[in-house]
Amino acid sequence: MTATTTETGGSDDDVLYEVSEGIATITLNRPAQRNALTVAANRRLYELWQEIDFDGAVGAVVLTSADCGTFCAGMDLKEAARIRRERGEDILAVLRDPFYGRMREVRKPIVAAMTGHFVAGGMVLALNADLRVGLAGTRGGITEARMGRGAPWAVPLVWMLPQPVLMELILTGETMDIERLHQLGFVNYVEPTPDAVRTRARELARRICSNAPLSVAAGKASIMAAMAEGCVRGLAMAAKIHEPVYASEDAQEGPRAFAERRPPRWLGR
Template sequence: MEFENILVEQQNGLASITINRPKKLNALNKATIAELHDAFDQLDKDAATKAIIITGSGEKAFVAGADISEFADFSVEEGGKLAANGQETLFDFVENLSTPVIAAVNGFALGGGLELAMSCHFRIASDNARMGLPEVSLGVIPGYGGTQRLPQLVGKGKAMEMIMTAGMISADEAKESGLVNHVTTQEELIPLAEKLAGKIMRNSSVAIAAAIRAVNDNFVDGVNGFETEIREFGNCFGTGDFKEGTTAFLEKRKPNFPGE
């Protein structure tokens, strides 16, 4: 896969996506959002891909925000469409991807960058990472899911403080608040992401996809996550992965999941 604004690599079931606009601190423009959608879509459809790591190029930023120059003169209608299209194309799309996605946050993750990281299934950060939603300092609010996902991760009070002050928090504070799972050095960020991905990849990709759907449904209005869990749990009994996993357990060997 070749793109203008991102780099994609695949090896032994693990894919990595690097947002590659270092001169713009990897800011998200329309073209980059579209390319990210296409990359995630292609990787998710590839049965050989068992996990995805997303990060930013350079040492300064994961993604420093959205490209403000693209929407500074938008109308009310255009602003609404920008948020709706962005959420559908990338942020909601990543959150509901069947393939697990780990965000490796290096440097600044601001605005749309933090919103992208929050749409991933979980996050790790380098110790120089700084995260925040500065949109109200521009006279707008987070529009790519920030007002919804941040409270889910850090609680309403902390989210309100972060959004209303437009301030940044450190990697350690992000870990304390539950925004990221691990903090490490910048040199060890990708190796740690790969280690975690390796643990994921040893398990059933079919069961992981089912677990993602069940967990996500807990946060959807009008949907009973427990009912989704029961349904997905039952469906697992009809999969080749369940047959292999239980057989391997009884035979006291490591499973070789077929992914079906």
């Protein structure tokens, strides 16, 4: 089937989506362009985050890309230059979600299966995920300073990487080995092949889906609240977030299933 071309020059196949066994899989699908992000892809991702949040059948998300050696090269610079030339606008002005902030608000856990190098917008997607699996021998970085751009979206990395390391990434624009990012705790696992990266990511997603959904959602919300508010206020917010969890039927089902030596039957209420 021939892909449809959108108004912004992207294709409706630039971002693929499927749900199976509670896991939503999003695939960036522009291997010839190193999975660079178009205006159309940005809009599609925003729509998918909305859809995932309200789909009760989805328990976790795997974000990956078509194999080409690069998970995501960032925004499509050729499209950005064309928009400036034809419309006189910077590409950020026409993006629905310029810094992919909606991704940070998704209630379901997101596992990034990074099957190649990741820079700029690729790093945005990586840091906005909750868990990260990388490919051995690849590199990641914040290359905006080399392109005359900026990286305000990198602020959450203050809580995820040592400050001197983050300064090096932002100020030099150089990339860093995935193995070092793993040692620093930014990447959860490093696997030898793209297929192994996706397999590990799906294993993590399956484990998440097997747990009580209210507990998972509250756990993610609590960590995000603590990052935003600091320890004291974050702790208070986490206690508030967990009140419905402790009052739920699932909170009784877990101990009951353990006592009866059977798998729990989560109801999500």
